[in-house]
Amino acid sequence: MTGGGKLPPPVSDTPWSARFVMQSLEVLPVFLQDGRVCWLQPEHAGSLRLGWPTSAQPSQVVTEALAAYGIVPRLVHSTSWRHEGQQVVLTYVAVLPGEQAPHGPGAPLVPRQLGRVELARGDATTPPARIDVDQVLEHALRHLSWLAKDDPVVAEELRDWAGVLGAYEPAPFRSL
Amino acid sequence: MLREVTCQCGWQCRGTLEEVVAQVQAHGRDAHGIESTREEILAIAHPVEAT
Numbered sequence: 001m002t003g004g005g006k007l008p009p010p011v012s013d014t015p016w017s018a019r020f021v022m023q024s025l026e027v028l029p030v031f032l033q034d035g036r037v038c039w040l041q042p043e044h045a046g047s048l049r050l051g052w053p054t055s056a057q058p059s060q061v062v063t064e065a066l067a068a069y070g071i072v073p074r075l076v077h078s079t080s081w082r083h084e085g086q087q088v089v090l091t092y093v094a095v096l097p098g099e100q101a102p103h104g105p106g107a108p109l110v111p112r113q114l115g116r117v118e119l120a121r122g123d124a125t126t127p128p129a130r131i132d133v134d135q136v137l138e139h140a141l142r143h144l145s146w147l148a149k150d151d152p153v154v155a156e157e158l159r160d161w162a163g164v165l166g167a168y169e170p171a172p173f174r175s176l
Numbered sequence: 177m178l179r180e181v182t183c184q185c186g187w188q189c190r191g192t193l194e195e196v197v198a199q200v201q202a203h204g205r206d207a208h209g210i211e212s213t214r215e216e217i218l219a220i221a222h223p224v225e226a227t
Contacts, residue, residue: 042187
C-alpha cells in the first residue's frame with residue numbers, strides 16, 4: 001500500500017456509536033502456509049475491527065470487509081466474544097485459501113505466524129482481567145478443532161487442516 | 177460533530193473535521209506515501225455521535 005496511489009476506500013462504513021449495544025466485529029483471518037497456521041494482522045492495529053450495523057448479518061459484514069482486501073474466505077465462524085472498554089467485541093475467525101493471503105511487502109494486512117499461547121482464564125463468575133489477540137486466536141483454533149470433528153460442513157471445508165488442528169485438541173488426560 | 181476514519185491498515189482516527197483531515201493526511205503521507213485532498217477525506221469520514 002506504499003506509493004503514490006489514491007486513498008483507498010474505508011474498510012468499514014459504520015462509525016462508532018454509544019447507542020449500539022454490540023457494535024464491534026473482530027475478524028481474524030487465518031490460513032496455512034507451509035503447513036503452519038498464519039493469520040493476517042492489520043499493519044497499524046492489533047486486529048481487524050469493523051463497525052456492525054444493527055440490521056446487518058455479521059457474517060455478511062465480515063465477508064464484505066474481506067472482499068475489500070480481495071479475499072474470499074472459505075469459512076467464517078463466530079468464535080468468541082469479550083467486553084472491551086465500552087463495547088462488546090464479537091470475534092469471527094475466517095479461514096482463507098492459502099493462495100489468497102497477501103505475501104508482498106506493503107500490504108495493509110500483514111501475515112504473522114501463529115504460535116501457541118495459554119488461554120486467558122477468568123474466575124468462576126468474572127472474565128479474565130486481560131485478553132490478548134493471541135489468546136483469542138488460540139481459542140479460535142481450539143474451537144475449529146472441535147468443529148472439524150462435530151460439524152460436517154466445517155469438516156469438509158477444513159479437510160486439509162486436519163493435521164494442524166489435531167494439535168489444538170484438548171488433552172484432559174495428558175500424561176505428566 | 178465528530179468524524180471518524182478507519183484505514184485499511186487498521187489505523188483509526190476520530191475528532192473534529194479539521195482534526196481528522198490533518199490526521200488522515202499525515203497518516204497517508206507517513207504510512208503509505210499517499211497525498212490526499214480534503215475532499216477525498218470528507219468522502220470517507222463518517223459522522224460520529226459525541227458522548
